[in-house]
Every structure is written in C-alpha cells, then in structure tokens.
Amino acid sequence: MVRQLHLRTQGGQESSASHPDIVGDRCLGPCLALCPEYCFILEDELGACGCVLGILDVRCFAKRCQASWMPAMRDKYPPKGGNTHPNTQVKLMEEDQGEYPDSLIYHFPSQLRLDALPELVDVSVSRTLLTALLTALKANGSQGVFCEVQPTDRQRLEFLTKMGFLEILRGEARSREGVVLGRLL
Incomplete structure (x- = not known):
C-alpha cells in the first residue's frame, strides 16, 4: 500500500525497478512503522489516494529512526556488489532525518506530511484527515x-x-528551497 500511495501521488514514477518498495520505504515507511497512531490513509476504489502522517515528537522520532528504521533499511537495501557506500536511496533516507533548528522544535515539536492525488477534488476529505491528525497530536x-x-x-x-x-x-528547511509552515495547537 505504501508503494501504491506514493506512486499514485507522485504521478506513477518509480525510482528503482529492482527495489519497488524503496520509494514508499523512504517517504512513508518511517511514519507508518514508528508512529502508526498518527497516520491516516484515504482510499478510493483504486486504492490509496491520500494520507496525512504525523510525528508527535520530531527529536524522539529521529532517534528512533536512527536506532531501528535505518539499520533495517541498510539491511533491506545493501550496497550493490563490493561497494561500501550505501545505496543512494538509503543515503537519501538518512538525509531525510536531518536536523531542525531548536527554535523551530521548541514551539512546534510535531511534524506532518500531507499527500493527496491532484484529482482529489473534495478538499473536505483532506481537511477531515488533517483535522483528525491535529486533534490526535x-x-x-x-x-x-x-x-x-x-x-x-x-x-x-x-x-x-x-x-x-x-x-x-x-x-532553513532540509530541502533548502522549502517553506516551513507551522500552526500552534
């Protein structure tokens, strides 16, 4: 399901035919594995078409990712051949766990990710998913x-x-081009 949702929300592009789950493992997997109580998935007749994923405590989540998720991903996606450098996607997963400024985390300790298909016309559904997450956090x-x-x-x-x-x-977002939006609860 993770792969299906990511592929549908990203226009069907897949980064690696040899590892069909790697995109989902990178983009959605850590939240689904480590904090499923803050993950809300929307499905239609074709499958997953949207999600809102939350992390209650970003600092704690990053530590848990480094302790359990990343070792599992290194085992699942080992370097090719005799190469000692990590798989490119695994390296990107590690970069995804980057640091945020203390000033941000002090006021906004939780994080969310919202993905939905562009053709999801009824924004009330996305609003409902987001409201459910904000209430849970x-x-x-x-x-x-x-x-x-x-x-x-x-x-x-x-x-x-x-x-x-x-x-x-x-x-100051990890992507360096991104905008960080926040909301007090």
Whole structure:
C-alpha cells in the first residue's frame, strides 16, 4: 500500500525497478512503522489516494529512526556488489532525518506530511484527515506542528494556509528551497 500511495501521488514514477518498495520505504515507511497512531490513509476504489502522517515528537522520532528504521533499511537495501557506500536511496533516507533548528522544535515539536492525488477534488476529505491528525497530536500533548512545502506547490500552500498554518521559516528547511509552515495547537 505504501508503494501504491506514493506512486499514485507522485504521478506513477518509480525510482528503482529492482527495489519497488524503496520509494514508499523512504517517504512513508518511517511514519507508518514508528508512529502508526498518527497516520491516516484515504482510499478510493483504486486504492490509496491520500494520507496525512504525523510525528508527535520530531527529536524522539529521529532517534528512533536512527536506532531501528535505518539499520533495517541498510539491511533491506545493501550496497550493490563490493561497494561500501550505501545505496543512494538509503543515503537519501538518512538525509531525510536531518536536523531542525531548536527554535523551530521548541514551539512546534510535531511534524506532518500531507499527500493527496491532484484529482482529489473534495478538499473536505483532506481537511477531515488533517483535522483528525491535529486533534490526535494535541490530545497527546503537542503544542504545535510544522510541515515543509515547496514554494511552487501553490495548491498545498493555499490549503494549509486556510487550515491556519503560517510561514515560519524559509530556506532553513532540509530541502533548502522549502517553506516551513507551522500552526500552534
């Protein structure tokens, strides 16, 4: 399902025929494996078509990823041949666990990721998924949540702004081109 959702939301592109799950393992797997209570998946008649994934405590999550998720991924996707360098996708997974500024984490200790198919016309469904996640994070003690969005993703920026998110950082996102939006809970 992880692969199916990612492929559907990313236009059907797949990075590696030899490892068909690697894209899903990189983009959705850590949240689904380490904090499933904050993962909400939307399905239609063709399968998964959207999701909202949350992390209650980003710092704790990063430590858990390094301790359990990354070793599992290194075992699952070993270097090819006699190469000692990690698989490119595994290296990208490690970079995905980058550091955020303390000033960000202090006010916004939780993180979310929202993906939906562009043709998902009924934004009330995405709104419902996001509201469910925000409610769960707040009920478990979070005071704020942030997410990274590419500045070119106008539809997502507009949706999150309507949901009460404000731009809090630009250029300090891991992608260095992203915009960090945050919302107090």
